[in-house]
Amino acid sequence: MNATDSFESNFTHCPSIDDFRNRVYSTSYSFITVFGLVGNGLALVVLIKTYHKRSPFHVYIVNLAVSDMLCVMTLPLRVLYYVNKGHWEYGDFVCRISSYALYVNLYCSIYFMAAMSVTRFLAIVFPVRNLQLVTVTRARLVCVGIWVFICLSSSPFLMSGQFVDPSTKKTKCFEPPKGQQLQKLLMLNYLSLVLGFSFPFLVILVCYAGIVRVLLSRAHACRGQQNIGAKAIRMIVIVLLTFLISFMPYHVQRTVHLSFLSRADTTCSERIAMQKSVVVTLCLAAANSCFDPLLYFFSGEGFRRHLSSLQLSKMGSTLHKTPKLRTDAGSEPVENVS
Template sequence: MHRKEKGNVQNNFLCLFLFNPSLANSISEMEPNNSSKNCMIESFKKEFYPIVYLTIFVWGALRNGLSFYVFLQTYEKSTSANVFMLNLAISDLLFTSTLPFRAHYYLNSSNWIFGDLACRIMSYSLYVNMCTSIYFLTVLSVVHFLATIHHLQLLHDTSFRSAWTLYGIIWIFIMASAAMLLKSGSELKNNITTCLELDSQKLGKLLIMNHIALVVGFLLPFFTLSICYLLVIRVLLKVEIPESNLRASHRKALTTIIIALIIFLLCFLPYHTLRTLHLITWNKDSCGDGLHKAVVITLAMAAANSCFNPFLYYFAGENFKDKLRAVFTKDHLQKAKTKCSFPICVWLKTETRQ
């Protein structure tokens, strides 16, 4: 019994509109379903997914929650580049909030107890997180690439309104394209409530949808990101940059693209590749072969993208390190003032005014 694990047809923008809505529901977590509950892959998933999902939940919630807090505390002084990263943090926080429910599902032998609406939201959240992460990372890399050509002015000249308009369009487009996933929910089979498992009878059409999703949702962004990386390297090798500030800014642009590429290579490339191979070679009589287990593992890696994105904020965010220290320093001073005795507090206020 498979749970259509990872809103994977994640970026299925075109195919969700080109095919039957019921197929769109099936493609969210494109992992063919085995008919036997005793299948070894079910045991593997029961042991593997809960540990991984709960680990991702704790790590992702803490890191992205802290990043989100820093971005909000310094929002008025931040740049448009940090607006891009703030959207990534929002997407990751929304996704990580669903992981405890997924962990429980597998611990409960793939029996869904949280209701039909929650099941629809789970699949929907997977789709939205994966495709928003892919496209936000791509747009951020393109913006940094253009900034290296225009001497970093683009990052500072782009208004908040323009940045939010662009990301608003992306959010609306992705959420609208994923709305089909909300039309189908849990199913009762043999006294077990499954959550949006794949209908293997529609495998042929799902293969077509998968190929469209692979091209539109992964290959195009990945090639765009790779081209940006190569062109940035070319620009940096050709141009002599005398000012130290410009050199640091160009290094930051390169760092942004490199981190985005690493996330693509670790999280998205393995899953998209193995998912496609699994669908092409799938046999209904197969039960937990090596490729199937590999798909399960790479699916967890794709979910872990929410844990890697905070590294992007820390190493490539506009003054993120300084803002993080400022937030912690501010909080520390506030706690110290609230805990101090009255005479000491008066002395602190007097000293800070001098």
């Protein structure tokens, strides 16, 4: 506590990064909102249209897209907060839910990716057992378990809401903890670092190592197995890039930053650099909602084919509504696709 009090007293002499923070957050969250809504919205349309062809992998993708949409829909509130120069006007309940939604999405995304990786692993490494172990019903139960586990374990983020800054008289939200709250957040950070990030990431790495080993041993496999292998490789690349760009920098930086806050022997330049790195890595973490549509497009089961089918169906319906363009040749591609 003495170290924390000393840090806070010294921190008042450092220049504020509010202008940098407000500018970066408002700009980044605006782009993430647009791309996230478009990408995940389009994905949900395709996934719902093809729901009759659902598979365990399809179930995980739908839940991942829903999680991303719920998170992206709260980002405009953050944009308004930072455009308004750090003044919150939407009530304590909305403040808590907005903070909570970001972390629920973050860890649901990690766990859904882990579940998808295990599904691909079983399909490639144990193709016979896969038919018995992996079913749509079990995938739904796994998704329910993930939602319940993440929502309950993220509930501490509901404990901190809005407050009034005594120096500026502004109502604040999404601000870092101070005093005794810092010690609680340190414990929560280590718990989430192990259960929310390290454990599922280790599962993903083990699955990918097994997949790559089997694919290398099947260099002369049949065409069907090669297609499955190509989907698996695309998924491996996208998931690992998402972890390296979004999840890993955020968790590493958050752990370093919280440890940094408990120290009193820090300079002003170090504090400013650390605060700016918090802003950048949190934006990268929120951007995972934009990367997930790439996962649906490049590794989803028939996602591109279904998307093309929907586009051709719309073109076909447009041609049928226009008498001058209604020809047999124009309708053949739609019939062949369906």
